[in-house]
Amino acid sequence: xxxxxxxxxxxxxxESYHHGDLQAALLEAAVNLVRANGPDHLSLRAVAxxxxxxxxxxxxxxxxxxxxxxxxxxxxxxxxxxxxxxxxGSIPGSSARAARMRYRELGRTYFRWANSEPNLxxxxxxxxxxxxxxxxxxxxxxxxxxxxxxxxxxxTGVITATMRKYxxxxxxxxxxxxxxLIIEGILPEAAFEELLDGLELAMRGGAK
Amino acid sequence: xxxxxxxxxxxxxxESYHHGDLQAALLEAAVNLVRANGPDHLSLRAVAxxxxxxxxxxxxxxxxxxxxxxxxxxxxxxxxxxxxxxxxGSIPGSSARAARMRYRELGRTYFRWANSEPNLxxxxxxxxxxxxxxxxxxxxxxxxxxxxxxxxxxxTGVITATMRKYxxxxxxxxxxxxxxLIIEGILPEAAFEELLDGLELAMRGGAK
DNA sequence: CCCATAATCTGAACACTATTCAGATACCGA
DNA sequence: TCGGTATCTGAATAGTGTTCAGATTATGGG
Numbered sequence: 159x160x161x162x163x164x165x166x167x168x169x170x171x172x173e174s175y176h177h178g179d180l181q182a183a184l185l186e187a188a189v190n191l192v193r194a195n196g197p198d199h200l201s202l203r204a205v206a207x208x209x210x211x212x213x214x215x216x217x218x219x220x221x222x223x224x225x226x227x228x229x230x231x232x233x234x235x236x237x238x239x240x241x242x243x244x245x246x247g248s249i250p251g252s253s254a255r256a257a258r259m260r261y262r263e264l265g266r267t268y269f270r271w272a273n274s275e276p277n278l279x280x281x282x283x284x285x286x287x288x289x290x291x292x293x294x295x296x297x298x299x300x301x302x303x304x305x306x307x308x309x310x311x312x313x314t315g316v317i318t319a320t321m322r323k324y325x326x327x328x329x330x331x332x333x334x335x336x337x338x339l340i341i342e343g344i345l346p347e348a349a350f351e352e353l354l355d356g357l358e359l360a361m362r363g364g365a366k
Numbered sequence: 367x368x369x370x371x372x373x374x375x376x377x378x379x380x381e382s383y384h385h386g387d388l389q390a391a392l393l394e395a396a397v398n399l400v401r402a403n404g405p406d407h408l409s410l411r412a413v414a415x416x417x418x419x420x421x422x423x424x425x426x427x428x429x430x431x432x433x434x435x436x437x438x439x440x441x442x443x444x445x446x447x448x449x450x451x452x453x454x455g456s457i458p459g460s461s462a463r464a465a466r467m468r469y470r471e472l473g474r475t476y477f478r479w480a481n482s483e484p485n486l487x488x489x490x491x492x493x494x495x496x497x498x499x500x501x502x503x504x505x506x507x508x509x510x511x512x513x514x515x516x517x518x519x520x521x522t523g524v525i526t527a528t529m530r531k532y533x534x535x536x537x538x539x540x541x542x543x544x545x546x547l548i549i550e551g552i553l554p555e556a557a558f559e560e561l562l563d564g565l566e567l568a569m570r571g572g573a574k
Numbered sequence: 575c576c577c578a579t580a581a582t583c584t585g586a587a588c589a590c591t592a593t594t595c596a597g598a599t600a601c602c603g604a
Numbered sequence: 605t606c607g608g609t610a611t612c613t614g615a616a617t618a619g620t621g622t623t624c625a626g627a628t629t630a631t632g633g634g
Contacts, residue, residue, distance in 0.1 A: 177583085196493060198406040202621060212584050214623080223621065276493065284492035285404060285484065289551050297552050324564025327544075331553075331561060332536055335543030338491050343498075344505050345539075353539060356532025360568035385611085410592060420613050422594080431592065577634085584627070591620060598613070604606085 181219045183209045188230050189278070197227065197281040224286075231287025234278055235296035241267050242303050254314035261307050262354050265333045269350050272337035279341060283334070301326060308361075317361040329357055389427040391417045396438055397486070405435065405489040432494075439495025442486055443504035449475050450511050462522035469515050470562050473541045477558050480545035487549060491542070509534060516569075525569040537565055 177183065187208035192200055202223050206213045220226040245267040249260045272279040281287065289297075308325035311317045317325065336353050339345040385391065395416035400408055410431050414421045428434040453475040457468045480487040489495065497505075516533035519525045525533065544561050547553040 180582085198494070201619085203619080213621080214585080215583050217622075218582065280493045283546050283550055285488045285550065286406070294552065321564075321568060324560070324567065327557060327561050328536070328540055328564050328568060331543035331547060332540040333543065334547055335539035335541065335545075336535075337543075338546060339539060339542055342491055342493065344502065349535060352532070353535050356529075356536050359532065360529060360536060363571060388611085409590085411590080421592080422614080423612050425593075426611065575634100577632105579631085579633100581630070582628080584625105586624095586626105588623080589621090592618090594617080595615095596613105597615105598611105600609100600611075602607100602609085604608100 177209070177211060177215075180209065180211065180215065184211075184216060184219060184226065185230055185233060188226060189233075192227075192230065192281055193275060193277050196277045197284060197286045200227065202226070227281065228287040231282055231289070232296075234282050235289075238268075238271055238282075239296045239299045239303075241271060242300055246303055246307070252310065252314070254311075254316050257307070257310035257314050258316055258358065261311060261329075261358070264304060264307055265329065265354055265357070266350075268333050269337050269340070272341055273347070276341040279337065283338070301330070304329060311361065316358075318363040321361045321363055325361060328360065332357060385417070385419060385423075388417065388419065388423065392419075392424060392427060392434065393438055393441060396434060397441075400435075400438065400489055401483060401485050404485045405492060405494050408435065410434070435489065436495040439490055439497070440504075442490050443497075446476075446479055446490075447504045447507045447511075449479060450508055454511055454515070460518065460522070462519075462524050465515070465518035465522050466524055466566065469519060469537075469566070472512060472515055473537065473562055473565070474558075476541050477545050477548070480549055481555070484549040487545065491546070509538070512537060519569065524566075526571040529569050529571055533569060536568065540565060 184205055187205045188200065191204055191208065200223075202216055203213045205226070206216055216226065220229065242264060245263045246260055249256055249263060304326050308317065308322060308329070311325075312319065312322045332353060336345065336350050340347055340350060392413055395413045396408065399412055399416065408431075410424055411421045413434070414424055424434065428437065450472060453471045454468055457464055457471060512534050516525070516530055516537075519533075520527065520530045540561060544553065544558055548555055548558060
């Protein structure tokens with residue numbers, strides 16, 4: 159089953175024998191197929207056909223299918239970190255209010271990504287890509303943004319020093335878990351904003 | 367690649383033509399294969415061969431491969447809920463100390479399951495099983511255990527009424543997220559106990 | 575400019591997969 | 605004992621990942 163939506167071929171049969179930038183084209187086709195059909199149900203042949211190239215051509219750029227998927231995962235981690243950075247940049251200012259908005263928006267960006275592209279989120283965190291260098295690197299970048307955000311909250315007196323210590327850990331894991339539980343249909347979508355309320359309250363030491 | 371460990375055949379070629387309880391045998395074989403090779407990389411034929419039966423026999427019990435996987439997911443949710451119940455039952459008493467131990471043990475059971483069987487955890491929460499009736503039912507059961515646990519914490523004065531309101535949401539999502547992030551190698555294993563410390567602190571309103 | 579060399583891609587093949595279905599087999603009730 | 609039925613097999617179809625010899629095209633040195 160799995161409905162296996164068929165995407166229209168990307169472009170007419172190319173004119174030149176060589177493709178130009180086949181690696182990038184393959185990754186882009188792959189991300190579209192994963193988006194539509196899920197990280198399982200990805201077919202190498204379908205990727206090749208999308209690009210208009212023979213299946214074996216893929217093996218000049220990736221040793222095997224799992225490597226393509228893994229590389230795709232790395233790209234997604236980078237894109238996600240970029241979105242986080244953009245979200246932070248869109249809320250300047252050093253007031254307590256601005257710091258709180260940044261905190262919430264950071265979480266929302268994480269969740270919005272998961273919720274709008276569940277299959278890509280599953281690819282990232284479903285054991286498909288072996289995170290060894292790049293993945294962890296981008297994760298550390300995201301971690302640092304969150305740290306800075308929490309520093310601001312501490313500086314403006316929104317959260318307590320005691321809770322600051324656990325800020326990254328609790329925030330990150332909760333947002334990650336909520337994203338999973340919501341896209342898998344176990345928690346309702348509305349649970350996310352409620353979670354943000356609870357997190358903020360927890361961070362400020364339970365005071366109103 | 368994917369190493370695709372081959373498990374030894376479960377039993378010698380059976381004596382009787384009919385199998386007895388093929389459905390259960392198939393699910394058991396499948397869970398072992400998923401455990402070893404991951405939810406993707408599961409082969410129907412391998413499942414059938416493990417049981418010593420023809421590939422087509424599977425289709426008398428499951429309409430297709432995805433249905434088998436989905437059914438498997440349901441079973442895992444049940445087993446997980448059972449483990450939670452056992453964990454709770456192993457710590458009786460109505461003291462604050464007992465209530466705190468139950469809270470932590472509930473989280474540890476969740477994480478221990480994920481960490482000891484990452485591929486089964488991925489199957490449960492990686493979009494492989496369409497959770498429609500049973501899955502959500504078992505999730506609600508787990509939710510109720512957590513609720514009771516939090517009620518005890520509130521009754522014994524360990525946590526504040528304000529935070530009690532967000533207890534299930536924060537605890538569940540954080541434990542879920544930590545499990546994912548740790549088994550995917552993004553957070554170190556030690557992060558889990560630290561998270562429990564942070565959660566307890568958060569629940570009690572940030573007081574030491 | 576031309577040619578050799580290297581990079582790139584194809585075609586066909588192999589072993590494997592899910593899925594279907596006509597038919598063989600074994601059980602069970604009458 | 606017999607007929608019917610649930611159960612399982614065998615073979616076939618279509619699609620998969622992967623390999624490799626060879627065809628095609630780009631590139632740099634004469």
